[in-house]
Amino acid sequence: QVQLVESGGGLVQAGGSLRLSCAASQRSFSTYTMAWFRQPPGKGREFVAAINWGGSSTNRADSVKGRFTISRDNAKNTVYLQMNSLEPEDTAVYYCAARSNPYPSSDQMRYDYWGQGTQITVSS
DSSP: OOOEEEEOOEEEETTOOEEEEEEEOOTTGGGSEEEEEEEOTTSOOEEEEEEOTTSSOEEEOGGGTTTEEEEEEGGGTEEEEEEOSOOGGGOEEEEEEEESSSSOOOOGGGOOEEOOOEEEEEEO
8 A cells, every 4th residue: 555645735826836745655666656647626637747667757748748847756755746837727736646557657547546635726
């Protein structure tokens, strides 16, 4: 069982930056592919970014390419999402997820473990 705890959410103005963190309880963190998803108000949950076990392969949604970067520190059991040039459309609850398969899938159904989520609000 993997427990995931997100942090770093909050309110930011458009054009600003935030960094989300997701700490995992599992000592075998380095064997999990990690991902970030988000759920905008009134909409379904959508893929943001994913990173494989060692960080050599990443996957990002087109809407965040060039603005968001996913990274991980296996020594700290933590995955990060650096978000730059934030837009009001990025307002959502952001979720961290984990799967034991090495491929950084964008399909939320392929992820086995989820955090509780953290709110990001971008004001215009």
